[in-house]
Amino acid sequence: MYLSAFVLSALLLCALRPGAAEELHQQPPGRIAIVGGGIGGSSAAYFLRQKFGKDVQIDVFEKGQVGGRMATIDMDGAEYEAGGSVLHPLNLHMKSFAKELGLSVRPCRNSLAGIYNGNEIIFQQSDWLFINIIKLLWYYGLNYMRMYMWGEDLLAKFARIYQYQSYDYSFSSAEQLFHALGGEDLSIKLNMTLDDSLQKAGCSKKYIDEIVTPAIRHDFSQLPRINAFVGALTLTATYTKLWSIEGGNMLVCPGLLEASEAQLIKGTVTSVQENTGGIEKLYKLGYETSTGPHLGIYNIVIIAAPINKEISNINFVGFSPPIDTSSNSYIQTVTTFVHGQINSSFFGFIEPCQLGLTDILTTKNPKLFFDSIGLGDPVKGPPGTLQPTGQKVWKITSPDPLTKDQLNLLFTSYHAVSAKKWLAFPQYNPPGKLPPIILHDQIYYINSIELAASGIELSALSAKNVALLSYHRWFGINGQIDQEDLVERFKSEL
Template sequence: MANGVVVLIAVLLLERSAAVGDQADPSHVDGAPPSKIAVVGAGIGGSSTAHFLRQHFGPEVQVDVFEKGEVGGRLATVTVNHHDYESGGSIIHSLNLHMQEFVKVLGLKYRRSVAGKTAVFNGDEMILEETDWYLLDLFRLWWRYGISFIRLQMWVEEIMEKFMRIYKYQAHGYAFSSVEELLDSLGGSGFLNMTRKPLSDSLLEVGVSQRFIDEVIAPIMRVNYGQNVSIPAFVGAVSLAGAQNNLWSVEGGNKLVCSGLIKTANANLHQAQVTSIAPVTSGDTLQYRLSFTSETDSGSDLYDIVVLATPLQESVQSGITFEDFSPPFDQLPGYYHSTVATIVHGYLNTTFFGFPDPRLFPFASVLTTDEPRLFFNSVASICPVNISAGFRRKQPQEAGIYKVFSPHTLDKVQLKSLFRSYYSVQLTEWSAYPRYGSSSSLPSIELQPNLYYLNGIEWAGSAMEMSSVAAKNIALLAYHRWNRQDDKVDQKDLMHKIKTEL
């Protein structure tokens, strides 16, 4: 999310299955732990999976993590003038308990926040502007939108209260074999229906006005997911929950969480591309052969458990082929949405936003409505991942560092529209999030016995914490499946069970 969104949205929110094949039985009744576990992908999902696997399976198990690119995945930085800036996932919510625990365990620090005001631009003018006076902002919201923002807050809080149950379930060791089972345990059929129903419809039903949806909700969806308000309601709720205040990030860059977790898990990091996975059966034992290549080498190895923490949809081109599976297994349906993050060192063209004098432009970030002629989703003045005590945000009349989110690469004409002049331009094109609506079902977690898929959780909601929740669930699920502890998987009425356990 663009820096500066936090304060505006805080005001808006009142500050407040693929079938399992007939393989050999993978379970071990003798209590012997698995010998080797592979995790494919070293983003936040893969690194936190390695961390949780180590917690549950103990110190003797060999954990290998394969990563074809940079550790951190979609948590990444770029360097401008000897300072690093987030080009990927940049914001973490205060209720993200796994991420908070990671920072504590790793001895990392919270990055100091730098205040900045936000506005919404419709292509002609600023239709919503944050000021220095909270009561004035509140009055403006009420005058323009009535009590829509109160209804939104109530809706988000109800969903968040139910979602927070997952931490209790996981603390008591319960796991789920599918995303549907996980959501059903938290919010029943209501949560499942929210994965199939447009966000705009759900908000209209609770009394949020169409104007508020168009001018406030749509800009948030554009900056967070690069998509519109037709995305599923549950995805939208995750996005809106992450648009409140009490947001934070990691000093030095959020990707430090990933490298830190791999290290504390005592996992072996292989900078290699996994090219194929094939089941290998010997008597009653099922393993998986992973073949891989690196810049200097190629090879293969057998693993008792494999976790795929990388998207398997065709649009992402994972490079992995699945051999000798019965029934045959291939890439999953659905597509990932392409978002371009452009980091520009230059002078913002405030005239484009109706401010000929840049000294009178008070905003650190600008969101946009779903206006077809707008070629960008947001532009924001951003701060480095290391903020010194004397740091101050650059004023618009000064050369600053800006992050622009757009659906396509910005051409020179578009860059000249947004910036009076610039020194450097660095762009990263991300397959950042699922293209919501491109698949009619939630991907499976258990692809085959002891072969797990983490990124299916993204089709319910995409965020760092969602990946961490999925990682904890897979570690628990893998542990219980290995030890035949079925009483800890897909249990109903968990809130009652937990109370009786206490």
Template sequence: MNLQSFSVNALLLLGLWHTGRRCLASAPELQAQPRKIAVVGAGIGGTAAAYYLREQFGPGVKIDVFEPGDVGGRLATVKIGDHEYETGGAVIHPLNLHMKHFMDRLGIPPRRDVPSKMAIFDGKELVFEESDWFIINFLRLLWRYGFSFLRMQMWVEGILDKFMRIYQYQQYSYSFSTVERLLHAMGGDGFLTLVNQTLEEAMMAEGFSQVFLNDVVAPITRVNYGQSVRLNGFVGAVSLAGADSGLWAVDGGNKRVCMGLLYNSKSELVPARVTSIAIKARPSKTTGTTTSFYEVSYVGQSGSAHSLYDIVVIATPLHQGKSDIAFSGFSPSVPSHYPGRYHQTVSTLVHGTLNTSYLGSTQLPSEFTVSDVLTTDSKGAAISSLSSLDPVHVPQGYRRPPASRPNVWKVFSQQPLSQDQLRDMFLSWDSVSETRWLAYPSYRPPHRRTPPFILHERLYYLNAVEWAASAMEMSAISARNVALLAHHRWHRQAAKIDQEDLHTRLRGEL
């Protein structure tokens, strides 16, 4: 090596050394990782939070997940005969990237698809019945509504394109302290406007007719959220996306994802109900300074107990009828219940023979092949939807029985079905399973007081996102956001919180 090349290499090394010093000097000083984290709730939000917290904080932290009921929360199944059937969250959109990632990571296959046909019921008769032929369905919709159906799909796709931005933000570890900031990062002021106006207002402003809203849009919002087109525009768009093609579910039941995430996160499941969370100060044995912890009190089969945690994530709704957790010692105080209420949907699974004349059908039951009946928002409507269910594990060679034979049907309604209503809908039945869900908020915009993600310095509320929209993927997005938020706030990395400059930074790096 000659002297000239040595001098050049030495200068390069010196420059890199100085650059490294500047980077180290500008980087925030990382403090020790937390020792214990509590997650309250083992639904899709809580188990995804445990998964992402493990990803952020590494193997050294102990994560406890509190759940008094079954893992899965609002993802649940019930056994009828020899098979299990979904009673809760049923379908997943093909663009739900977090749910797809979970499936790949956990090695769980999707459920085998069974072809289905949809119809719309106005309380007296079927006003639309899907054909086996795409071109016939297209011509029917074109004849009745013009190009409104295509324009609706384009409108929803435009919203989904903006929605997808959140995955890039989270890929680069950006987090947001409020639901409003998260929505703004995805869709700017347009998304905030959608949350604070009704779907009806948003779509009529885009030129959709009231007839199209009543006949097509309302049945979709009713089957997904049990509510009319007067729910907020953002959750309405999420609902319409749920009518896309390519929807899928998990083989063996969607709750398997929750079980897999819990196992993969190496968290400890604590089968207990959390009763209170209090802030406690304890002197440090090493530094002599005072450190604050969260004391989580709970009741399980062994009685009452409590434990101290560095970070707590609440993944269960803090609303009337959904939670009774008390908070003490906080300044300002943390409310046990936030404004707003959850909407009741009753899921009734009936193993019986459908009375097709209830739907105004003149077809022979053996020729009636409709599997999903949506309903318009008509006065006195007893049901929100009626669907023929397939088992959560579809066996090889399975074929859905025709309406002339007994099958499992799922009926969504706002109130429990009476015996007279069951007799109207079914010729006979041998089993009925009823589940009353407070499954999602009652969406009545404007809802200007969305609960915060941050309840206290290291106390987080994952379910705040439900007041924008409730869905499995929304819970997963919120879980990752909260895990990132907890990590950045613990390590004082403010540059990754509430920043919308990701695209500017990426362009600068390129």
């Protein structure tokens, strides 16, 4: 009697654990659907194939271009990165994809940046590192060092994810993941604004307004009210050597789809619902292709796109509790490429040759209609390659499309303009709860992690987590899910 009560409560506890799946399996699933062919979806296909083996059918649904927010744009016969363009040296999944797929990588060009406040350039980098250090010390005291140490500490904690994943550990929620990486410290950074966190680390308001704000406007079209975690990842990229894939970062996505032998279905997923009535838990996917509406039946469904009305517009039918698609608003960013002569007097220079900067970032000023402007680099050829005309191509990021009048302010003359509008990044508004990774028993959400931090490598890391999590939950390997003491365990094993 006591024994059966014990067994019953143990079973109940297992069922209530967030990481535990309802039914356990002896065989791999027959069919997995992935919604989205960006880096999240294509790397999920790759990792799922590694885990579940050759027999599972993996279908990847893509309504637009494979690559998603990694895409190039044509400007007078050369291609330029219009979306996700630069990678950090610590982006290890992207590095290994490039190696595995035989793609060449290249360093990004050296930047000579200036900060523009709407009236004049208030800070200007030098070609010489030691002059930059002296300038930063002169203008901002020890702020730069404080920010550096604050950022490196967080980066070191975050980098533990690679070790955890190499030992197949997975996490059932973004909160569990961040807590296992950096305990309370990372959890606090997720719920605190960048502004508050930097001030707490000893940075001055002047430094945040004049150095941090322009970097955040450039990368996220937002202000340092974003969470401190995504802010730190961004700021650590400002002082390191960045890189990209020769020919375009998006080349990784078709490469991963091919390597995973996934089937690409060009179509829009419109609905997901439980396929009731059978013994096995299955999901019915409604999708539309050029030949009309279709239905597909799957054991596991992976959502690799933001779930909101504006972007994926998927109807999750009949789930209890309902799957929330109302939150997660994304902000618009427009990337405009202009082949022409920049107007140096707009930035306060009398002679055109005085403007030697390659990147101009901006402080917060309501009269400014753009976030940043910088030299564009074609994705092929050595960094800094010019157009055959010898004129430069400039890349401008702005919240709205640029009008003719605005282009005429920024350029004395131009002869080609190309622009791409994105719903680019989540609107970060800490504190807030992150969306679940497990949307239903066998439905997983890769882009949950974007509400903590958005980026190419972040989607790949989340895709690997989802591949591991779905595998462990499918086979009931609960010891590989949500382990809290990994930092200590790895320390004692070393």
